[in-house]
Amino acid sequence: MADTNPFLPKSSSDGSYPTGSQATRRSPIKEQLTIFFGLLAVGLFAALLIGKNGSYNAHVHENKHGSLATSTTKKPETLGPVSRGPAAGVSEKSNRLSAKVDGNLLVYPWNNSMLSWQRTAFHFQPEKNWMNDPNGPLFYKGWYHFFYQYNPNAAVWGDIVWGHAVSRDMIHWLHLPLAMVADQWYDVNGVWTGSATILPDGKVVMLYTGSTAEAVQVQNLAYPANPNDPLLINWVKYPGNPVLVPPPGIDKMDFRDPTTAWLTSEGKWRITIGSKINKTGIALIYDTTDFINYERLDGALHAVSGTGMWECVDFFPVSKTEENGLETSVNGPGVKHVVKASLDDDRHDYYAIGTYHEKNGTWIPDQPEIDVGIGIRYDYGIFYAAKTFYDQNKNRRVLWGWIGESDSEAADVQKGWASLQSIPRTILFDNKTGTHLLQWPVEETESLRLKSNEFNQVTLQAGTVVPLDVGSATQLDIMAEFVIDKEALEKATGSNETFSCGTSGGAAERGALGPFGLLALADESLSEQTPVYFYIAKGSDGNLKTFFCNDQSRSSAASDVNKLIYGSFVPVLEGENLSLRMLVDHSIIESFAQGGRTVITSRVYPTKAIYGAAKVFLFNNATEASVTASLKIWQMNSAFIRPYPNDGKF
């Protein structure tokens, strides 16, 4: 699953490179021919260069159906999208238009006004520099704790240590000193990701991965220096670290991110650690009684071939019936277990629902065809290294996810920071579909709501855009419902054509029954806009399939930001209206369809649609259906995330 090259024509539909089979020894004749053709190629190259300026890396791609994409945009598409590739956390399955180097294709220089606008008001981020994975979230003595991978020295990954912040409500965060730094031989090359376990007596233990002086990945134990300190400012590393080293058969650099522990029926603690064997992603299982000595169980909790390295594995129970979270050790009838992995290969987080067999420490997916790594994703945008924890304060399971940047490194260096965390989300089993989890912003998010505007039963005829007058539009919480004209649904002709957000022409590609939704972070003239929308496709069998997409292709005039279209199929059940919740917070948009059944997080970097010039619109670009929309839109306050005050008053 080698990364695709965004600058060359695709040679195969899945975008991967033909991997070289065994290299053959060239015969002398072959060698001479190679040299001859090589020189010929060089000559042709030179001719091309000297001639008219063509692009030196072709952007023309065939889409999955073998035809070149055409865009039916109202305005000419002059900006070639810059591919971030799968490695940057986005699906590579998108058409690209030919990107000629012409006079209009100027790189937009980022100025401080544009860059400082990008900082969010109510998403967790440190004051500056680089952040990645969420670590060890927990609730302890009245405080929510959040730790995170942090570079104290630069806006890029490196010199990784543990940052730390606390909050009463998971929204208003106060920065604390670094919890752990790279001061031991067993973590001198990186204090990497880990998880917390709260013991029945209330004690906290932390397991985390250290990258040693020899760059071996080992697991280490740490615990609060002073359990009476509710802020858990100081941490002690167990003097006998590491407590776990890579086992035989596991590469020394494929062994990281230990989970929260859960109890077995024998009263032992059990953890899982992700790894890989060749290209099979795997979750290793260990039992311990003291968090110091471990016995490895044979086999694995689970493994899926072809998925590559499993990072940040997570394993937790969900209730099939109750609307609350379950403590990590809970098991029994009425409980399903979720296995989640972050796939190194494509930078996406996948989960699957199944059954845990605790006797031999294995887990079987309910539906192997949508197993871990080949099925459902937490989020169809930028969202990685996610981790849940059980919040015993409010009896819920909460999910954190790392949201990276999708702009250029140069811009990150200029603005002095990179990355956000998602808004924390509660996780529940979706017992209506039985196949999905539901994610929803924690209820404390609503404490940020200020004044609201309501729009009832707004009819959007086919091909209309309606401005929503809400005042400022950079910090919003939007709840919307859409009802599409029933007659149009019935009358529309079905077709065999398969639709996917990523390979479509975005919000500008009109279908009979879509797209329709919201235009966020749009300027008055719509020269910049980020559509988030539904698209209903009707099959030749008459069945309707709904898709939920986020289109970045015209999100910014800048050419050095991600312009891909994210999204996925979203299950819509009989009798359900289409519902959408969207949090807009400067350079991040988080959108939740059908109560959180399908979620898309995207980073947006407008050059014009910022500050007072940013607006929000409703749109219906379908050709044959009118849509009725009802919405409530709140202005959102800042969370005033700042350092914990020295005088303790906040």
Add this chain to the structure above:
Amino acid sequence: MANMIPLVILQAAISFSFLPGSYSASNLIETTCKQTPFFDLCVSSLQSDPRSSNADVAGLAHIAADNVNVKATANLQQITGLLGGATDPELQKALQGCVDKYNAIIQADIPVAIEAILKGNPKFAVSRATDAANEAQSCEKGFANPPKSPISDSNKVVNQLSLVLQSIASLLL
């Protein structure tokens, strides 16, 4: 004469013992480079580094990162030289933009990529290599017509070397 034969055999044995070593090294380079979009550039740029004869794939990735760094550093010097003599404001703006982008490649992308390769967290190497390729392309796109890009070839080399790095680092995932 009879004494010569063992000597000849010994000499032959010694000579041939070198072959498998270099054969498998160039074999790895070729196998690796076949999985990049620019086979010839990949092979020549790796082989020109003496470390490549003993390198595993991670080692080749490290060399590929160093290659980007060397070319990018040279480009930056070329760009700052041109900036010093530029009078056309459009040209100055484009060149200044390129300075920022090449600084990002040299000071951010490549060091992160190398650290990621050395520490076995290759996804960061892949993403920074992608970024480096984009920075070079972005620099090129900053030159409208007129003024034409005076550094088109240099940008292309860095772009392509970055894509080679991206592909090799992907093999480490």
